[in-house]
Amino acid sequence: MSALAEPTLSVERLFEQQGWPVFDFQRQAWDAWARGESGLIHAPTGSGKTLAAWGGPLQDALRRPPAGLSYLWITPLRALATDTSEQLDRAVAGLGLDWRVATRTGDTSASERQRLRRSPPPALVTTPESLSLMLSYTDSDQRLGRLRGVIIDEWHELLGSKRGVLLELALARLRALNPALRLWGLSATLGNVEEGMAVLLGPHRDGRLIAGRTPREIEVETLLPPSIERFPWAGRTGMAQLPGVLEHLERARSTLLFTNTRSQAELWFQAIQSTVPWPDRVHLHHGSIDRRARLTAEERLRRGELKCVVATSSLDLGVDFSPVDQVIQIGSPKGIARLTQRAGRSGHQPGQTSRLVCVPTHALEILEIAAARRRMEQRRIEARPPLSGSLDVAAQHLVTRALGGGFRADEALAELRDTHAFARLDERRWQWLLDFICRGGQALRAYPGFRRVEFDGERYRVRDRRIAQQHRMSVGTITADGHLQVRFSRGGSLGQIEERFITRLKPGERFVFAGRLLSLSRVQDMTAYVRKASGGKASVPRWAGGRLPLSTLLADAVLELMDEVDQGEGDRRLDPIRELLQLQQARSALPGRDRLLIETIESREGHHLYLFPFAGRLAHEGLAALLAWRLSQRAASSFSMTVNDYGIELVTDEPFELEQSDYRELLSPERLDEELIQALNATEMARHRFRDIARIAGLVFQGYPGRMKRTRQIQASSGLMFDMLSEHDPDNLLLDQARREVLEAEMELSRLRATLERAARQELVLRRPGRLTPLAFPLWADRLRSRVSSEDFERRVERMLAQLEPAT
Numbered sequence: 089m090s091a092l093a094e095p096t097l098s099v100e101r102l103f104e105q106q107g108w109p110v111f112d113f114q115r116q117a118w119d120a121w122a123r124g125e126s127g128l129i130h131a132p133t134g135s136g137k138t139l140a141a142w143g144g145p146l147q148d149a150l151r152r153p154p155a156g157l158s159y160l161w162i163t164p165l166r167a168l169a170t171d172t173s174e175q176l177d178r179a180v181a182g183l184g185l186d187w188r189v190a191t192r193t194g195d196t197s198a199s200e201r202q203r204l205r206r207s208p209p210p211a212l213v214t215t216p217e218s219l220s221l222m223l224s225y226t227d228s229d230q231r232l233g234r235l236r237g238v239i240i241d242e243w244h245e246l247l248g249s250k251r252g253v254l255l256e257l258a259l260a261r262l263r264a265l266n267p268a269l270r271l272w273g274l275s276a277t278l279g280n281v282e283e284g285m286a287v288l289l290g291p292h293r294d295g296r297l298i299a300g301r302t303p304r305e306i307e308v309e310t311l312l313p314p315s316i317e318r319f320p321w322a323g324r325t326g327m328a329q330l331p332g333v334l335e336h337l338e339r340a341r342s343t344l345l346f347t348n349t350r351s352q353a354e355l356w357f358q359a360i361q362s363t364v365p366w367p368d369r370v371h372l373h374h375g376s377i378d379r380r381a382r383l384t385a386e387e388r389l390r391r392g393e394l395k396c397v398v399a400t401s402s403l404d405l406g407v408d409f410s411p412v413d414q415v416i417q418i419g420s421p422k423g424i425a426r427l428t429q430r431a432g433r434s435g436h437q438p439g440q441t442s443r444l445v446c447v448p449t450h451a452l453e454i455l456e457i458a459a460a461r462r463r464m465e466q467r468r469i470e471a472r473p474p475l476s477g478s479l480d481v482a483a484q485h486l487v488t489r490a491l492g493g494g495f496r497a498d499e500a501l502a503e504l505r506d507t508h509a510f511a512r513l514d515e516r517r518w519q520w521l522l523d524f525i526c527r528g529g530q531a532l533r534a535y536p537g538f539r540r541v542e543f544d545g546e547r548y549r550v551r552d553r554r555i556a557q558q559h560r561m562s563v564g565t566i567t568a569d570g571h572l573q574v575r576f577s578r579g580g581s582l583g584q585i586e587e588r589f590i591t592r593l594k595p596g597e598r599f600v601f602a603g604r605l606l607s608l609s610r611v612q613d614m615t616a617y618v619r620k621a622s623g624g625k626a627s628v629p630r631w632a633g634g635r636l637p638l639s640t641l642l643a644d645a646v647l648e649l650m651d652e653v654d655q656g657e658g659d660r661r662l663d664p665i666r667e668l669l670q671l672q673q674a675r676s677a678l679p680g681r682d683r684l685l686i687e688t689i690e691s692r693e694g695h696h697l698y699l700f701p702f703a704g705r706l707a708h709e710g711l712a713a714l715l716a717w718r719l720s721q722r723a724a725s726s727f728s729m730t731v732n733d734y735g736i737e738l739v740t741d742e743p744f745e746l747e748q749s750d751y752r753e754l755l756s757p758e759r760l761d762e763e764l765i766q767a768l769n770a771t772e773m774a775r776h777r778f779r780d781i782a783r784i785a786g787l788v789f790q791g792y793p794g795r796m797k798r799t800r801q802i803q804a805s806s807g808l809m810f811d812m813l814s815e816h817d818p819d820n821l822l823l824d825q826a827r828r829e830v831l832e833a834e835m836e837l838s839r840l841r842a843t844l845e846r847a848a849r850q851e852l853v854l855r856r857p858g859r860l861t862p863l864a865f866p867l868w869a870d871r872l873r874s875r876v877s878s879e880d881f882e883r884r885v886e887r888m889l890a891q892l893e894p895a896t
Contacts, residue, residue: 098150099143102182113300114140117272118147120296121237126271128243128285131300133276133432134440140298141239141272142176145211146183148236154187154210157231160238161213162255164245165405166193171386172241173213180211187211192218195379205231216246216255217564220484223261224491224560233265240288242405243273244425247284248472250481250565250784256507257485260290264503276432277425279641280471287474287508305441306431308461310661311336316451318668319865319892325355326418326449333416334363336445340414342389343396346430347418348636350374350400351628356418357398357603369395372603375402376571376629377583381602404429416445420456422733423639424463425470451665452734452866456638458661459645470641476509479521479821480785486525487540487550487559487786494547497522520821522548524785531817540786558789567780573615574601582606582618589629590616598626637704638733640839644681647702651680672862676855679863684850686751687857687864688744695743698864700735703836703843710764710835711843712736717767718754730871737867751852757844761831764840770830771814777834778826779806785822860892 121144131137169191190209246252347353357372371385392411421427431444489495504510528538571584582602607621652658679685687698708731716727730737782788831837
């Protein structure tokens with residue numbers, strides 16, 4: 089028997105002792121590790137990919153006992169670190185190895201971090217940010233140069249984000265220290281696996297793509313509402329579905345109930361806990377709740393003590409909750425990957441079936457859910473396009489490298505170009521980066537505080553201790569609006585809430601947070617002090633970034649289903665809304681993959697133009713602004729604009745007298761970038777976007793622990809910086825990046841361009857229905873909601889429905 093075979097047999101015996109089946113893809117991964125290969129393991133949630141990745145290091149450790157830090161396991165969420173390390177530890181202990189897996193994240197205490205530095209463990213579970221911090225110490229080359237392998241869990245969650253770029257740069261540094269380093273990524277939901285592997289491994293490297301077992305069985309049920317309206321509108325919480333949801337909760341042993349926003353999670357938790365006879369077995373879990381409360385919910389769920397946990401994306405990833413036998417999704421998932429990931433939280437064991445119940449909050453979501461189910465059955469999933477050229481991240485990494493013993497220019501440039509993100513970094517941008525970290529760039533050279541890095545004739549280094557301290561406190565790319573700590577006036581912490589919400593409340597006003605009805609006492613030193621309240625109306629916090637756009641893959645599936653209905657066919661799962669779709673067809677037309685529907689109507693409010701490209705909310709915001717600007721160039725006019733995932737509404741005082749040729753011109757992709765910038769308040773949007781770029785690049789410091797700056801202070805500082813650079817250094821590359829990010833991240837420029845290019849090939853279907861259609865009604869209702877009180881809104885909607893329904 090070969091020396092390579094003995095450790096493999098030991099690992100397989102461990103599986104046999106634990107009652108774990110060994111799958112072929114796991115053996116493939118172990119063999120690939122033994123041969124020194126790198127690659128990506130793409131396997132469904134709960135299929136055993138964690139052990140597929142960990143078996144290779146275990147065999148390696150049996151063959152060559154590790155001396156010092158030898159294996160890194162990177163997780164995208166620090167909340168997963170403890171659970172992951174425990175899972176890896178069970179395998180280590182099962183093999184009788186005399187070491188354990190440690191964790192190092194932002195939650196790790198200073199004393200524990202010092203202990204880990206003094207006595208490095210053989211294996212460490214950490215985050216991309218903590219890895220960058222490790223690179224910032226002068227002995228990082230010695231400590232990290234002996235690494236044998238790095239495993240990146242949930243790679244799809246990092247790909248396509250600045251966190252992923254930061255990790256790319258860190259991995260390039262580790263490869264430079266040890267060219268034989270093995271890199272393995274894990275992913276369950278990735279549509280562009282080949283590209284994802286190439287980004288992970290770096291340019292011009294071959295890798296091994298290992299596909300897991302046949303995707304697990306997912307049983308999907310759609311819970312239909314008691315009645316289905318023919319003129320639906322969005323913005324609902326879905327509470328009409330509560331009785332049906334409660335029935336499903338009663339029948340299951342344990343359920344994860346997912347919502348798309350934290351606000352919706354708070355409302356559903358309140359509704360369920362106040363209704364069921366087992367309120368102590370219901371928990372709430374989202375990213376703003378105090379970490380200890382989240383850990384308590386996770387542990388009780390793992391032990392099978394909870395009947396239901398209401399959660400957001402905070403429980404999408406990684407955590408193994410074997411007792412969960414059902415997942416409920418409230419509202420449309422807006423994406424196939426998200427729905428598949430969440431479904432995999434139930435039956436989270438190899439060979440088990442996942443059970444998913446989808447709960448539409450309005451009639452058109454029945455269509456979205458049917459489309460999502462079709463794509464799941466087809467095994468199709470969204471791609472995650474990688475980022476490139478994020479100079480703010482590159483600047484941060486270079487300062488980290490200057491702290492970690494310093495760098496030579498040629499070596500650092502080679503490392504940057506050894507990533508997908510900076511493979512095409514030219515000499516001009518490289519010299520700009522060096523000038524930026526050493527002197528702050530052209531406009532900031534006179535200010536000593538921006539001279540962070542010094543060149544000693546050989547290496548670039550950081551010598552100022554204050555700069556070193558501030559940089560280490562600012563490492564990372566996660567940015568968000570400012571948060572205040574929420575605490576009882578006499579008691580513990582409840583979590584964090586967005587500053588802009590809490591500052592609108594007056595003392596004594598009530599709001600719902602962390603599953604409790606609270607009354608605001610006072611705001612002091614970045615802390616909102618509260619007390620328990622009872623009865624009466626209460627506000628629900630609205631967190632930024634909560635409204636997800638419909639993915640392109642899901643939108644195309646929706647149009648595909650509409651094509652079938654238009655042709656007299658159609659999925660039987662559309663039967664509940666077939667009357668709605670036929671009404672749309674009778675009054676106007678149905679949009680489709682090769683048809684762009686355009687409707688115009690006249691009302692007492694003015695003249696309405698509706699377009700239905702089905703390109704998602706963000707792209708539609710850009711399209712609405714572009715069309716309004718192009719129309720105003722023809723004849724001076726002002727417009728009100730409303731968008732949703734399906735289309736846009738423009739309202740003006742003048743009639744839309746437009747022919748096919750006019751619409752072709754208005755929808756042209758020519759001069760898109762230039763005219764979109766003119767159409768938007770692009771300068772103000774770029775100024776706001778620059779806040780995050782300035783923080784990542786080190787131009788703005790957020791403050792010390794306990795003395796963090798308020799959002800308004802940071803925005804003011806970055807705004808002044810933006811204005812100063814715009815005037816004195818207009819060619820600053822970070823300003824250019826801010827403008828590009830506004831168009832791509834906030835308007836989905838590439839998707840908007842694809843939408844206009846598709847429109848050029850589509851048939852334009854022009855209709856004048858005379859009254860609102862089922863597709864136009866939600867846009868009308870959304871615009872109305874933004875202008876009137878909730879009571880007036882309900883009355884106006886009822887009056888409009890009374891006008892629309894008799895004519896049907």
